[in-house]
Amino acid sequence: MPDGVAAHADPHGPASATGFGAAGHHPALQHHFQTLAQQQEAATLGMWIFLVTEVMFFGGLLMAYLLYRVWYPAAWSEGSLELDIRLGAFNTVVLIASSLTMALGVRAAQTGAQKWTVRWLLITMALGFTFLVVKFFEYREKYLLHHIPGPNFEFEGPHAGQVELFLSLYFGLTGLHALHMVVGFSLLAVITWMAHRRRFSPEWYTPVELSGLYWHFVDIVWIFLFPLLYLVDRARQFG
Amino acid sequence: MLEGIPLFPEQASSLAPEVDDLYFFVTAVTAFVALLVVFFVIVFAVKYRDRTGEKVGAPITGSIWLELGWTIVPFFVSMAIFAWATIVFFHMVRAPDQTLEIYSTGKRWMWRFQHIDGQSEINELHVPLGRPVKVTFTSEDVLHSLFIPAFRVKADAIPGRYSSLWFTPTKVGEYHLFCAEYCGTRHSGMIGRVVVMEPNEYQAWLSGGGGMSMTARGEQLFQQLGCVSCHLPDGSGRGPSLVGKYGQQEQLASGDAVTVDDTYIRESILTPQMKLVAGYGPVMPTFQGQVNEQGLMSLIEYIKSLPATGTVATQASAAPPAPGAAR
């Protein structure tokens, strides 16, 4: 059972069927914890602290966004109009729905409904995948219009430089968010496989809960990114 | 100045004594605190020394009064230092009203100074004694920092923005000029000297130099770059007339108006389509890369010097720069 999935692995302790510690303990209890409750509390606390680091991680990019929005409002509204609001809104709905199915999946694990846990997790993964596909098309469209910042960036209009700044931050923020979606997706794949192998029970479902926390965090980031990037100055569209 | 080991920098500007008094005050306060603590540490360490390691210390766990004492007293002491330091800082930030304007650009590994009356110097700055001088400078590539230790002034040169520092030289002589912000391979070579001269010597040096004034330099560029072919004085050419336009309102093609100031002129030279003047087409090419910061400053000075009467005047004495619009 692969331990941490990505570089910043999640602190859910891996549960192998053999289990450590003396007989009589729950197979998932690790030797350095006294009780399973202490282990679960530690794991959840660890995940929450990890989410704090993620908030500050996105914070740096959001700081750059905030400053340049104050400095270049005109370029920000022009840049924002470049983005397709329909795809953005659709993606927001998809991601919030995936948050719902994730929460229901965690609830199913809590209540021991093993089949439903697997089903909800699979639906969540499907919605996550849809989000990434939509994102791929958005990026491809930017690529075709030469709107990817860098040497061959083309944009007519007076604020070309600042619009390139906006699109740099657009790709920075949504790229980082998509990367977190990919990590979340592979994490869910592992958890779904474990759920399928009946590894969880109402006494021990920590990995499902932690991946749920992670997934909700990624959804919250998009809840902020959507208005910040797509809805900067839509009123201008209608003059 | 070079013999022996100098242990303290020269005081060669009106700000220097202020900064040094503050320096001595803070040194005195910190030295007192340091010596106090070291004294107590040594006294306690020796007095209560126990060679055997068997004995046990007194059961003292703390005293609220002492803790409050050495929290509040240092706070007030530091507030005193903070207040005095902030006053000195705002003396540095607030430039005096009438200053001798000098423009400068920092470029990787050299400072170029441009006097209004024409002299331009590399890594050298001649200033008259006793007159407040304000150096306005920017950088053409990376971050630099204009630092004159003897005057106790320093400011970073940021590409894309103008910085400035002012000083009133109070002592004739030659002083170091350093670049203080790391800027690459020859960062340590980007140095120079500031020469403070008696006012009459300064005038002799100024007229002797005979360099072209900024306005004249601007006019020369105006011809070379072909601006004159479109910007006719009466505005009949393909570009609007620039005569007497400085500081006035200009109607733009997009409907709103803008004051013709340094930023607008600089923007129109580098990115002409930004704010087109009403009634003229977007035919003007960009001059990005054909004219450097010095050239821009000279062109701006030249356009400022075009009075409403249409005659091109090159004033000998420095025309103080008209107020530019701050963004």
Added chain:
Amino acid sequence: MSGHISPKKTYYVIFGSLMVLTTITVIVAFINLGALNFPVALGIAILKATLVILFFMHVKYSSRLTKLICGTAFFFLMVLFGLTLSDYLSRGWFTAPGGTAGAGTQVTIGPPAPTEGEPAEPAEEPARAPEP
């Protein structure tokens, strides 16, 4: 850890309100509120995020420590945004008739434009003739 199992209804209610808020934020974006557009959009996003945190992530039912950790994250994010913007927004506040000395304080050459309050000083009289 939270161990709290909320009824399915709660999740569906929260999901519904999130959908409503999303539609509102899109609609409001098309109405020109001028300077208010940004705060409104941000406010709705914060509301949606709070709903997700409280109900989907069970923070409403979990220990005070988890709530504290959540608060700490956003507090230090605000410290980053607030103190950095305190620099950028306060540029240009300090103006002196002779001009502000210091790094990056000016966008143009020459003394800054007089703010509305201060009467503009006549800058036209020629520079002082240097003493003999």
Added chain:
Amino acid sequence: MTTTVLPRVNYLNVRHGVASWLLTKDHKRIGIMYLVVVTIAFFLGGIFATGVRIELTTPQGDFVSADTYNRLFTMHGVAMVFFVLIPSVPAILGNFALPLMIGAKDVAFPKINLLSWYIFVIGFFFTLAAMVLGGVDTGWTFYTPYSTVYSNSNVLMTGIGVFIAGFSSILTGLNFMVTIHRMRAPGMTWFRLPLFVWALYATSLVQILGTPVIAITVGMLALERALGFGIFDPRLGGDPVLFQHLFWFYSHPAVYIMILPPMGVISEVIACFSRKNVFGYSFVAFSSLAIAVFGFLVWAHHLFVAGISPYSAMVFSFLSFAVAIPSAVKTFNWTATLYQGAIWWRAPLMWVFGFIGLFLIGGLTGLFLASLGLDVHLHDTYFVVAHFHYIMVGGAIMGFFAGLHYWWPKMTGRMFSNAAATLAALLVFVGFNLTFFPQFILGYLGMPRRYHAYSEEFQVLNVLSSAGASILAVGYTLIACYLVYSLFKGEAAGANPWRATGLEWKTQSPPIPDNFPETPIVNEAAYKYSEREIEVA
């Protein structure tokens, strides 16, 4: 007591072979592995520093070329800051001592603890690769637009190295925080925790909140340099000062990551060798937290001349004075702890006296740089170089060695020669002052930082400084000698050689893999020396 036979089973000899080390999940072994990597990085940083000091003995740049000099001081900075100072006390002494001090079997997430070490080594590998390929010449601060547009050295490779090493620091902070919250032995309430644990908790807070910001900043820098995303590029309207804001938002709290754990070590060692509880325990504990939280409000005192507005400079200057108060409170409390103690002059205490002497000067010169009027003159001069070396080398490294000497018997089960250690402390103290005190004078004279060649009148003070550096080098090498010697010839230390209180001294040294035969119960305050006689194990 001077038997050289070590207890039969301990964490060092329970398993053998390289795999038993490289795949270990034992926090004690991971601490030792960090010690090995950090020592290599310290040695490397020292070589670069020697190159810099030799170059600066002559005003003309005649030892190395300007470009090589720039790479020397940059690599000295990168190696020392990211690979020595940040991990030194938390990752080595923290990893080793924390579970022992709170009576736990291990840290909360042992696998992630090992992962942190591997991430640290991978990050170090990338930086080493950058050094081998020619180094980087942007200064450890990587200021744009030089680092993104104009520098043609391995900025990207070093950036990736620093980016990865940052995650090791994040995961260590996360691990420690959860361990302190959830893994304390029964009876170990927050106010019975040793002050070293309080310091580690405050450090973890800073690691968690600060490190991600530099990760994303280095990421943005890499995006701009590699793909041309112009986030800080002035030609597109980007702002180089924004990079400085984001960089220092982490890098100032990072200096508190470097100084807080050593402060915790000082509290431990002073209490132990004065045979007395620390004066004002709760004040010292809360000052650690105050430093961690206030540390996030003061970063722009690095930008006073970089183009921030005068009013915000005033705000940051005020906050920078406020953050100095908790450090002052700690120093006064340490001094008061010595009062009416039974002070046993042993090697770790000698290092603590050195720490107090140097940290005092370092901390107080910070007031010079926090005051606006002086910082305009002093910024980017050797005054700043001297200030942060007094804090980092005088404070953090001296504190690290105090801790290393204090816990060496527990780590290895062997005692080192007390005379040699005291001599080393004296050598380092004298060498250090000779090296860096002249730099304060050079700083006020106006000698700028990072200068390959300088004006003649600064030469004498620079020669003094270089002479001091050689004494410092001798001092550090002496430490390595007698500590390694003690590994083979040191006499057995026994469970409690310093007769200290604290749970880590209740188990054998070196401890068994699970630290305690059975989880200890704590029923008294942290430094209860006076009431009880100390049993000599």
